[in-house]
Amino acid sequence: MSQKTFYRRRALAARLTKLITQEAVGSAVASGVFLTAPRRTGKSTFAREDLRPALEEAGALVLYADLWKDLTKEPGAVIVETVREAIGRDEKLISRLAIAPGLEAVSVGRVNFNVNKIGLGKEIGLTKAFEALSDETKKLIVLIIDETQHAITTDEGVAALFALKAARDELNSSKHYGLRIVCIGSNQSKLATLRNSSDEAFFGASMVQLPMLDKDFIDWYCKGLDLPHDLDPSDVFQLFQESGCRPDLLSAAADDIRFDFTVGPKAIVVRLAELVRAHAEALNANLRTVIHSLTPIQSAVIRVMGSKGEGFAPFESSTMELYAKAIANAGIATSEPKVEEPDVQLALMALQEKKLVWKTSRGVYAIEERLTVDVLRKDGLLDDLV
Known part of the structure; x- marks a missing residue:
């Protein structure tokens, strides 16, 4: 897609990149960083289009696992596949891991598991895989897990998170180049279950509320709409806030106007407001139908x-x-x-x-x-x- 398709939040990405990659005394980022924002407010787009490139520009090797992309897949398997794909792109790593010894069963926090079953095959656990990746690339590795809360809905997903904890602890030692785990989710309470107790995988990890899209986004958005009549960004921003700061509602309403050849230029402003509210109400109406059934x-x-x-x-x-x-x-x-x-x-x-x-x-x-x-x-x- 064209670069113009995405609204860039470079300043926010740069600030988060500095926080994620830093090694400041007293910082808890090595334990993990949790980013949260309501669903459909642009957090995944930000992670893919702004945060990932910023981290890569800072010299990190970035892996991205989206647990929401295919809900039929076991969350733990999605995480493992992400690491496997990174390993698979390097023939030296494949050869190196082919002769790696197996690892023993370990206990981390409240979970006992065999890391060999959580890794890349019978004899390669996640920790060993991350060690090889770290030593070969000589880079800080950042694993971004989108919609992380899905991982704790299954035993395999929980085991994968504890295996990641073991890998994180090893890679953040002086022997390797570091591992940061960035967990993204739409529900702060769900994410908090991973960090609020000493027997959880990411106890003490930092929780960050992502800022909502602001007036600058609406200014950019209005300039690119290409409707027969210009919109006042102040009016659109008020409408945007009213509808929960969800860009998809604005886009759906704008498309309705583009394909409605009966709407005159002067009526577009009023019609956009009607359509945004109608789409928002439609979401609520579908939910109400389920609730009342x-x-x-x-x-x-x-x-x-x-x-x-x-x-x-x-x-x-x-x-x-x-x-x-x-x-x-x-x-x-x-x-x-x-x-x-x-x-x-x-x-x-x-x-x-x-x-x-x-x-x-x-x-x-x-x-x-x-x-x-x-x-x-x-x-x-x-x-x-x-």
Whole structure:
């Protein structure tokens, strides 16, 4: 695609590059760097088009694993394949690893695993692979993992993260050239599960909230729209903020205008606002359809999850009472019904299948997207559930 297709955030990329690659006393970046921003607000584009080139210009070898690209693939396998591809591009490395000895089973944090099963084959673990890559290239390696939270939904994904921790610790020793792991995600609470406890793979890693696209982006965007009538960037920026700072909503509305030959130049400004709001409402409408199609127990579970937030514990007695209260408040029962644990378990499984709920391999549940909580609250479905 043309360079003009992307809005460049070079200053932000340069600042993050300096922070990621630095070795300042007291810096926690060697433990990992977590970058978070809401979904569909441009964080992946920034990582690919700005951060990766900036890191490469700074002399780093950058590997990029997108766990969102193909959800049918095991997250741990995607990470391993990314390293395998980097190794496969260098014949010297392949020859070198072909004679590498196998590694033993190890214990890191709360997980016991055999690194040979997490690596590039029967006898090559991730640590050995990264060692060879580091020593051959003599460069700092930066592994960017997009939508990292998917890795902790499976046992293999968790094992891969702990294998990465082992590789990170080895490469950041004085023997090699360093390894930085940059984890990107759309949900800060999910990412935090990887760093908030001493028995997690990235305990103590830095958490960074990526700035949202700003007025400069809208100025650039309006100049490149090529519509029959110029738009006032101030008006468009207000609309952009109103719609959650999501560029795809602006683009969808602009395309609707381009292919509507009945819209006159003077009506474009008003029509753009109508279309952006319509597309935003359509997203909410689809979600509302799913929510209002839930069974009573499924509805009760997700409503209680929305009201409890990070404090949600699915099978505590107080939570079980709230499920019953939610069903009664919905007018489905004349009195608070008794809710059993198997009912809740089945409801949680169904909500996972509907992509409303997310679960880690340790059995921690959370609502998949913040938008779901916003819709529940706006529709009054969280009232009286405290």
